[in-house]
Amino acid sequence: MRVFVILYIAIVTNTISSQEFPKTDIEILYTKGKRVCDRSKANSFCKAFLFYKTKVYDSCYIYSSKAFLKTSSQEEKDILNYIQGVSAIEKKLFKKALQNITALSGHNDFMSLKNLKLAEINLLLKNYDKAILYYTAWENNSATTPKKLKKDAYHNLGLSYLHKKEYTNAHNYFSKELKLINSKDTIELITTKMDLANVYYNQYKDDEAIPLFTEAYQLAQTFSDIDLKLLTTKNMAVVEKNRKKYKESVDYYIEYGKWKDSLWNRDKIWELTERDKQFAIAQKEQKIALQDERLKRQQLQKNGLLIGGLFLILFTLLLGYLYRQKATKNKLITQQKEELNTVNATKDYLFSVVSHDLRSPIHTLRKQHQKLMTQIAQKDLLAIEKTTNTAITVTENTYNLVNNILHWSLEQSDQLFFKKEAYPLQSLIAQTVNDFKGLAVAKQITLLTSIDTPILVETDKESLKIVLRNIIDNAIKYTPERGTIHITSGVHNTSQCVIAIVDTGVGISAEILSKIKTLGSITKDRVDRSAGIGLGLILCHTLIKKNNGILEMNSELGLGTTTKILLPIANT
Amino acid sequence: MNILKLLLLEDQPEEASEITAFLSTNGYSVTPVKNIQEAEKEIKNHLFDIIILDIMINGKPDGIRLAQNMAKQDITIPFLFLTSMQSKYIFEEAKLTHPSTYLLKPYNELELLFSLELAIEAHYKQSNTISFDSDSAVLGPTYIFIKKSKSVMKVVVDSINYIEVKEKYCNLICTEGNFLIKLSLIKVKELLSNPIFIQVHRNFLVNVQKVKEIYFKDNLIILDSKDKIPFSERYKASFMKMNNILG
Known part of the structure; x- marks a missing residue:
């Protein structure tokens, strides 16, 4: 039964421990590196060196390769070879490491480091003879090697001898290492003691080996490292078994088992922790997913709200539009209502005219006809003629009234055909006067027409005739027998012509005249019969206004009335 | 008439x-x-x-x-x-x-x-003529309409001696008298479009059937009615061509 041997190979790292010597190899290396970097400012070199110092070996390896391409100086190459070699060892690229370290120049500064590294690589490659060779070479020139490296080198050398089964040498070097180890560094102490014990044990020097094993075991007991406890306990168990102390061996095995369990527990706990961690991560991820989901939902909600808001705005706009539409409609309805009221007022007015003003003349006519019947029976021809004349006059007046009603209603309902054109004024006057000739003769009234110059008037001829007819009719009506009615026409100013109807009638009282004067501002919705003004005058005012003209009336009670109509002259 | x-x-x-x-x-x-x-x-x-x-x-x-x-x-x-x-x-x-x-x-x-x-x-688009004053007439393509007391009479255009420009309008001289036509000479020519009426001057249109004598040298036309019409150079050539008169 062989004792388990710890193949602990100390790999030299760039740990600085520079208490003994002001300039160790590593310090020299650092100084050189810094200098090169300061001097050349070569980016790749500086980076590689920086990564080396901070133990980022991957990047160091890559940047040193780049730096090789740019450099030619031996010193820089040496530094790069060294740091790349160390990086290669760390990355277990031993062949590459061997190349790098071998390529180092034989310069003094690098001699011991070169030997050390070569020995280390050979040990790692299990070339123990070569390792021993290089280590021996190093030992002869190890003054500048830092203490830690030295200690690791002794350990490795001892290990090499152990492999070569040269126990004396192994013992020597392990002892040397033991001397260098700080008594507080328990791990190293235990390891080295075990190594030493192994050396003794392999030489069957049980008396020297067993105390060392025991010592290592006891030291490990005080120390927290379970791996060491496990190892020392197992070694003890094997040792006790080999010297047939089975009871103790079993005890150690039991203890070994206990440590193994605890190690397993530790691993398990670690695993559990790992699992916990994973679980926690999973939980976190779930939470994140949940959060994401929530965010998504919020986004969705936000979008929903936005769309909702938009719809609301649109809806409001629609409502507003509808409201406006309705308002417009309402306005239209109000307007139409007003119009309706006006039309209704007109209608009422016309009804009242029809019922009052038509009733009495027709009643008169009826009486005249009854009178005629008796007069015909009496064969009183003179009386018949007189009655008939009265009847004709009444009929004539009624006819005019009916005409006015018709025109008024047509005008009010905007149905009157109305077209302004240029017409010869005297012809229109003559045509109108023509109708009254008979009446004037019957009443022995002189009807004079004097036309100044031929004038073209801008008017709707039918409406002007209606006006003239009304005015001349009134004049005849209110002028006593043997009176005179003088109709003249002429130019008023550059844009207007005038028609004047002058009678020698009874005239109009100032009161009524003032009322007539306000007719100019009378609108169709202000028809008021109580004003005592007949439909004819209202119609005249309305139509003259429509023809862009002016109707004026002047009167003196008992002397007569003058009516003037101003109308625009047509442009030719 | x-x-x-x-x-x-x-x-x-x-x-x-x-x-x-x-x-x-x-x-x-x-x-x-x-x-x-x-x-x-x-x-x-x-x-x-x-x-x-x-x-x-x-x-x-x-x-x-x-x-x-x-x-x-x-x-x-x-x-x-x-x-x-x-x-x-x-x-x-x-x-x-x-x-x-x-x-x-x-x-x-x-x-x-x-x-x-x-x-x-x-x-005939000649408003305010015969209805306006008795000196006016309405000119149609074949007749002139004139006011005779209260009624309107027609005169064949052949009876026109000549037409003379009078301000904006034209004076029409015929056996029945002189009448104002409320048309420009160009419009009158257009309306008549009758080969017997020929322009002899910027201001004159003459009925060739009423021509008695022509004095080319004196630029003068004398009608049957003894009216003397100026004959302008500008219209001579076309006049002679149309009437086959050898200058």
Whole structure:
């Protein structure tokens, strides 16, 4: 039964421990590196060196390769070879490491480091003879090697001898290492003691080996490292078994088992922790997913709200539009209502005219006809003629009234055909006067027409005739027998012509005249019969206004009335 | 000088005879018809100078229909509507047939005569001429319409001696007298489009049938009526070419 041997190979790292010597190899290396970097400012070199110092070996390896391409100086190459070699060892690229370290120049500064590294690589490659060779070479020139490296080198050398089964040498070097180890560094102490014990044990020097094993075991007991406890306990168990102390061996095995369990527990706990961690991560991820989901939902909600808001705005706009539409409609309805009221007022007015003003003349006519019947029976021809004349006059007046009603209603309902054109004024006057000739003769009234110059008037001829007819009719009506009615026409100013109807009638009282004067501002919705003004005058005012003209009336009670109509002259 | 031939479409016999009597005494030759068929037959067989259409014939707006038919057949005779309806709607309907004017019932005699004048004026687009003053006339492609006391008479364009520019318009000199035509000389030439009228001067149009003598050297034309018309160089060449006169 062989004792388990710890193949602990100390790999030299760039740990600085520079208490003994002001300039160790590593310090020299650092100084050189810094200098090169300061001097050349070569980016790749500086980076590689920086990564080396901070133990980022991957990047160091890559940047040193780049730096090789740019450099030619031996010193820089040496530094790069060294740091790349160390990086290669760390990355277990031993062949590459061997190349790098071998390529180092034989310069003094690098001699011991070169030997050390070569020995280390050979040990790692299990070339123990070569390792021993290089280590021996190093030992002869190890003054500048830092203490830690030295200690690791002794350990490795001892290990090499152990492999070569040269126990004396192994013992020597392990002892040397033991001397260098700080008594507080328990791990190293235990390891080295075990190594030493192994050396003794392999030489069957049980008396020297067993105390060392025991010592290592006891030291490990005080120390927290379970791996060491496990190892020392197992070694003890094997040792006790080999010297047939089975009871103790079993005890150690039991203890070994206990440590193994605890190690397993530790691993398990670690695993559990790992699992916990994973679980926690999973939980976190779930939470994140949940959060994401929530965010998504919020986004969705936000979008929903936005769309909702938009719809609301649109809806409001629609409502507003509808409201406006309705308002417009309402306005239209109000307007139409007003119009309706006006039309209704007109209608009422016309009804009242029809019922009052038509009733009495027709009643008169009826009486005249009854009178005629008796007069015909009496064969009183003179009386018949007189009655008939009265009847004709009444009929004539009624006819005019009916005409006015018709025109008024047509005008009010905007149905009157109305077209302004240029017409010869005297012809229109003559045509109108023509109708009254008979009446004037019957009443022995002189009807004079004097036309100044031929004038073209801008008017709707039918409406002007209606006006003239009304005015001349009134004049005849209110002028006593043997009176005179003088109709003249002429130019008023550059844009207007005038028609004047002058009678020698009874005239109009100032009161009524003032009322007539306000007719100019009378609108169709202000028809008021109580004003005592007949439909004819209202119609005249309305139509003259429509023809862009002016109707004026002047009167003196008992002397007569003058009516003037101003109308625009047509442009030719 | 001839009286105008007038077609009257009127279904009321009383009114028809009244109008016929009145217009006959005022220098119109009236042909009264009672319905649209008769009217169309008359229009086909005779040349009328003017037509009076009552809109409502036997309760139907046949007056408007006749006007529409005439328009379809490209019969361009001045016509006027006679109606008692003053409603805007029937007017709108009637307006589409482009009547020369309207005459509203009841009307007096002066209004009837005035409307006939208006119709002729409107038809030849020479408004405010014969209805405005007795010195004016309406010029048509074959007749001149002139006012003779209360009525309108027509004179064949052949009787025109010459036409002279007077300010914006033209003076027409014929055997019957001088009349103002409210048209420019260019428009007059266009309207007449008659080879007997030839421009001899910027301001003169002469009826070649009335020319008595021409003095080329003196740039003078003497008419049968002894009127002297200036003959401008500008128009000589074309004048001689057209009349085969050798200079």
